[in-house]
Amino acid sequence: MRYDVIIAGGSYAGMSAGLQLARARRNVLVIDAGQRRNRFAASSHGFLGQDGRAPGDIVEEARRQLLAYPTVEWVSSTAIAASQEAGGFAVETVDGQRYSAQCLLLACGVIDELPDVEGLTQRWGKSVFHCPYCHGYELEQGPIGVLATSPMSLHHALMLPDWGPTTFFTRGVFEPDAEQLESLARRGVVVVPERVERLEGERADVVLADGRVVAIDGLFVLPRIQVAGSLAASLGCALEDGPLGAFIQADPMTRETSVRGVFACGDAAMPFGSVALAVGDGVRAGSGVHRSLIFGAH
CATH class of the missing domain: 3.50.50.60 (FAD/NAD(P)-binding domain)
Structure with a gap:
């Protein structure tokens, strides 16, 4: 036919x-x-x-x-x-x-194409997301992370404070300039430049290269x-x-x-x-x- x-x-x-x-x-x-x-x-x-x-x-x-x-x-x-x-x-x-x-x-x-960060793939769609409109509300204004994958991640970081206090993990992938840092500060975004070692915990806690752990309820990524x-x-x-x-x-x-x-x-x-x-x-x-x-x- x-x-x-x-x-x-x-x-x-x-x-x-x-x-x-x-x-x-x-x-x-x-x-x-x-x-x-x-x-x-x-x-x-x-x-x-x-x-x-x-x-x-x-x-x-x-x-x-x-x-x-x-x-x-x-x-x-x-x-x-x-x-x-x-x-x-x-x-x-x-x-x-x-x-x-x-x-x-x-x-x-x-x-x-997800970033090569230990613990990320198994959390994709569960506590690691790409769309705040699809998944941000259910985080109940808890702590949110943005994992930089490109300069587009700046837009993500500036949006997400409407859904909860936001930490921007730039991890050397993207370095905001002075004007961008000022915009992030106005939105209350905390910028963390250290390398991200892995994700752990029930949600998506971020472990940095220096051993610090940043508690996160949801992590947003632009793959x-x-x-x-x-x-x-x-x-x-x-x-x-x-x-x-x-x-x-x-x-x-x-x-x-x-x-x-x-x-x-x-x-x-x-x-x-x-x-x-x-x-x-x-x-x-x-x-x-x-x-x-x-x-x-x-």
Whole structure:
């Protein structure tokens, strides 16, 4: 069977796009292996109507609603290659299957490249976070840390005092200038330049190279990102440099990439991401694909 669209990635953005296309009675194939970016978090916040729910529960309910539409199919696998063919695109999965569609939507997400600090990885999504809007409120105004990963971390450090007293661990990665130090002081941020040795304790207490321990209820980090998978590269989609890493370049309205007939949405196509933003971006992409199916020439 040849589909109207193949959606590579069935998390929040991919399913949101698929819902728009299903309601337009288009034949949709979603290929997804279940590796959501926020799979490490116990709860999701800031998404209207779903605040505080477990991410897995949100996804399962969304999938149930999407698959209730008879024109939607789901393949639990990973898309590993894509290529252009006459009248559309072909996608291959890791288990050797091949599928064809008129349009292709990349909702493949990103991979977070976490700092190499002992104890950080196992706390990711539990007491180490990237988004204060998603996780800051639940810290109940307790002590907060910001671990510098780049100059962008200054913005993080200036934001977070609204959620609790903040310590900025610059660790030699970033050295604030006099003006920036003044801005941090006005916000009550304590700057600690020493190297961070490791994280320990039930939450995310920071152990410094000199042996001091700074008690922290939650640590915020801006990891570098990379687009997950190889589909964008294999198709030749242009990338755009963002403050945290490259993402797929896509039209602001239609979400079409530099390759005609290939669309992108969600974290893979934005410089910053959240569940709510991904869902909204999926709506834009789904309607963009639909308009292309009606008016485009592939």
